Amino acid sequence: VEVILQPTPALTWVSTGGILDLYIFLGPDPQSVIRQYLQIIGYPMMPPYWSLGFHLCRWGYTTTNTTRKVAQRMHDENFPMDVQWNDLDYANKRRVFTFDPWRFGDLPEMVEEFHKRGMKYILILDPGISSTSTPGTYSPFDDGLKRDVFIKNATGQILIGKVWPGPTAFPDFTNPDTRQWWEDCIRDFHSKVPVDGLWIDMNEPASFVQGSVEGCPDSDLENPPYTPSVVGGRLNSGTLCMSARQKMSFHYNLHNLYGLTEAYATHSALLKIRRKRPFVLSRSSFPGIGRFSGVWTGDVRSDWEQLRFSIPAVLQFSLFGVPLVGADTCGFGGNTTEELCVRWMQLGAFYPFMRNHNDKPNAPQEPYVFGQRAQAAMRSALYLRYSLLPFLYTLFHHAHASAETVARPLFMEFPNDPNSRTIDKQFLWGSSLLISPVLEQGAVELAAYLPPATWYMFTGFTTLWQFLLLPAPLDTINVHVREGHIIPQQEPALTTTASRNNPFFLIVALSAGGWARGDLFWDDGESVDTFEMQNYCYVIFTSQVVSNPLKLNGALDSLVLGGLQVFGVPSPPRYILANGEKVRDFTYRTDTKVSF
Template sequence: MWGKRTGHEKEGRRITVQYEGGEGRIEVINPWVIHVFAPLHTQEPESRAVEQPNPAFEACDYRVSEREGQLEISTEKLTVRVYDHFYVDIYDAAGTPLCLDYRGGRDPFLRRGNVSIAEGEGHEAMRTSGHHKIEVLKAMEGEEKFYGLGDKTGPLNKRGYEYEMWNTDDPSPHVESHKALYKSIPFFITLKERAAYGLFFDNPFKTFFDLGKENSAYYYFGADDGNLDYYFIHGPSVKDVVTRYTALTGRTPLPQLWTLGAHQSRWSYAPESRVLEVAEKFREHDLPLDAIHLDIDYMDGYRVFTWDNERFPDPAALAARLRDMGIKLVTIIDPGVKKDKGYSIYDEGLEKGYYATDKDGVTYVNTVWPGDSVYPDFSDEPVRKWWADNQKIMLDAGVAGIWNDMNEPASFTGPLPDNVRFKNDGRPTDHREIHNVYGHLMSQSTFDGLLEATGKRPFVITRAAYAGTQKYSTVWTGDNQSFWEHLRMSIPQLMNLGLSGFAFSGCDVGGFSHDCTPELLVRWVQVGAFSPLFRNHTAIGTRDQEPWAYDDETLDAYRQAMKLRYRLLPYLYDLMREAEKTGLAPLRPLVLEYPQDPKVREIDDQFLFGSRLLVAPVVEQGKRHRSVYLPEGVWFDDRTGERLEGGRAVLAEAPLDVCPIYVRAGTLLPAYPDRRYVGERKVDELLLYAYPGNGEYTHFEDDGESYAYRDGGYNEFRFAQEEKDGGLVLSLEKVHAGYTEGYSSIRVAVHGVVASSVILDGQSIEFETEDGNTSFNLSASGGEVRLNV
């Protein structure tokens, strides 16, 4: 549509390229990030993901020069060449091609036969996707691997798959052919032999991604409306891409520590006696727990911000009783407001014009849990403020967190019609443009309301999301099933969510629909114990899914996994602190840390927990062993203590109560003593496990709930170890002291070393040796320790 280039203008970080049929723009965000834009819908970019001011926007030098047949834009790291028809090719600083536009047209693989015959029998026939208003085709060299796109189904590597970004409430069993689920995160990473880069297509309309399924010569992304608006994000490593993408769209903020504990949920725990029964059973069976979630049945006729006075006569008293047991209350809030004159939320919103309307300006009504319902227009700032203020209703009742659901937005009749109208902060638009960001804006409003009311770090969980929602909310993968296939699928889903910027994510442990078998529940909790959001949740009508509802073997194995999670909480908290600073998620694919190892690029049934622990869960029924690939380096089998050379596969024994875990040599791993909930008692003594080798680690400690750490109210420790002169030298130093309620001592346990003496700052100290390990205590102020063997 653009035709020949006719000129260009440079202004600030933007280069506008004129064409016969319009204009395109190249914006230099920083030396590694380039913004490609054409005003096909609005004159300027309007992003719900890329907010201003933005740390990714850096002042940098760049050069613009006219060459024969091209306009060349060069930064310190990239060269961008712009041609006729707004073709854009991107090279690294050495001139190596990274991302080139495909010059041919779409050419789908041939499909043969009369598919209507198959459809007549009930089969869903494969068809080539139609053309779209916006289409960007990129050339493939052949070795590309693709990651990201949120929690889409299928394997870790998305090559050969196609997806749609259209937030969809689909409770049918999710399989690889699902093109759309609850979230729209139009960002993916391309890994090539020599480099990695990301592409973020910031278009909230329905968008389409084909990663070589249609034709292996190209991949493409497109949209039915909106602007041509995408960001190229150079690595060269996968880590660099994630870090730069999250600088652009925002990073997961450090959550309250209790939110990293165990959550228990069901549709539904009601009445309040059932809630208390569940809480008491957790304590009776010595199972750690920090939160119980209440699904829709706690409400009065499903009216949001209300309570059923018969089932829950005194919510504040219930919340107080649970708090005394160390358990927080989290309640679901859907966007659908019951159409009910006399119901204060409905009346106020109607009076102030806060709901989406039909094309004639009449409040739009559809059917959800309350029956006839209306939809708050979260695209309008006054509505977001009103909804945020309403969160105080729940907080005053003792609720500690809010769970947003059905916010695709969903209805019992399917997606809202395209012509439903929204105010869109002063530029009215229709549902096509708001649909994918509706849940994002609801999460933003909820986050703001909790922050304003409490001053603490908000806990919000959402089902629907868009790129950037990670700034406001944790997410889960939606209505999965109690199938082994869904356990297997959850691992690449969570890894790709992490690569897409969502560091705080999880899935329904045990599965939401169907009945979970004892063995499946155990294997699922062994994955859930390493998921940042750790929640057991199941549907109405399914069998009880609490661990005591099964046999003693199941209960014991479940308890073991939960207690491991709680011991590792300081490590997970450190990883969430890292996520806030770098965008890197705790649960990681091996390819993130070892991108040059071709053997890890397709591994999606094992993962890294941070960079130091490798977790290889059993995800097949009846299996009591599995093959585990260990990347380069030295690893310790956490169960047997065996020291193993990496770069190869090993066979791991995995009885029902064992999830194979391997620890990288040189690891220093912080841990807590057993506790039933976060804050049960002050942690005076940090446990520090040392796995011999060369390595260092930074540990963070604060009050676990406030923002005081941003003003220096935290302690930071730097731990290091080095194998030296036949012994092991440990350095433990408090490098920042801003939190007075911190540890008084540290107990160090050195794995696989039987010391003959332990020297602290030149003086011998007492130590213990047991089972081939050496343990000793020292003050939290630290020091240098030498273990002589």
């Protein structure tokens, strides 16, 4: 479908065919529109807590020892990181569900080492199944043949395309037998390599030949009366024949659903195998995929334009019901620069999903390869993110339970403010944190807009709503807290396994009337359906800094409040009470009106 905005204003829809069911969501406000939309396509899944930490990947970690050294170097240089990834380097002859016996022969041991250090491990899983291995040597294809799980061509033979391992067959995830075969393949591999999540790539589905290695028939499906402006000019360019046959229909009718059906099958398999909250990351997407998967924005280039474009891309997915989304920090294609990578890591610290991922031929871009000043800036951004993970996790709970957004455009929160409607270089976390990143090379100050409210810097200084110029040296990303909100934080550590045991802190940003409110959702971070099974705790904080637990269980025993900052206190407090007793050791700054 192509949708054209006319100046009238009007929309012109041009479709390749099919039946169109049109839903119109009337609001009355933007958040209501999103909630009404998600009531149709489904609310997003609740991600595991560890998946909100920092992820590191590269196509080109060619051995387990190389991969180990990367993770160890991150730890030695005090960069928080939760998840180490491998691209297709791990696979034997680039065939999925295998690992190279020479370069990755001790992959199972490496994964267990990561687990003992409180880290997680994820690898790539493409849908294309190699079709040229000697019979009896590659069970995913042999078993798939027996169980008839692959997409067929117009004559009923298995359609063969070409992806990384060479000639490949493509699973038909609309077939229940295929989903069971996929689960069995994952289960067998997981019994050897206990991965914590799966990265499903190339699932548009992508192919290096047009349609199939034998071409496609000359038919109305391959040459419809109307073809959108797709790369290559044909619907089967870089993918399968439109006349290919799947269980549910022709591929022509199912092409855009391929990533969604694979995400569903992968999520379901991990849930049954691991019996924990699944983590799936998909390149292809379709409405409803947020129920099963996160999404990243694909192979972005390492340049300033792509850095800027990543913000509206992330915000759009948030509106589409996919809150777990991010772009590859520092870019995937081409060589980054030190300055670009610093600024991208600062912005990426506020992507809901944060992963640094790099292509094989490019210069390295792990945080530890840069100069000390750049490293310090990146480290500061990561520690800031980790300190805010309880707040971010609570936002994900609200997305899962009530269809709220996590990363949020300004117009969602300020729909009546004309200035907020066109801003795509700043964004919010929830309703209370405003992120204003540097997006221009060489910039040391930033033109920003603060919507109608009083905003506090993290130092406590206040600013009223306005356009203004913010200082932004290389070590700084500007973050403001909105009046009337309380932000739960936790002392950061090198992994969420460690940080979850640390004390909590609160930022209390008082309104002019002296009130503020915040909340915290907390569970074990990975069990299934904790909210649905009421196995969690939920705490509401008010401006009197009295925490009111609405739902409690044993998880609350480990929550320790280590301190708080109160912004906007007009005069020095006479006393502060904690658990009914006066606190002797507190400070008040007259310049910032902050008590801590």
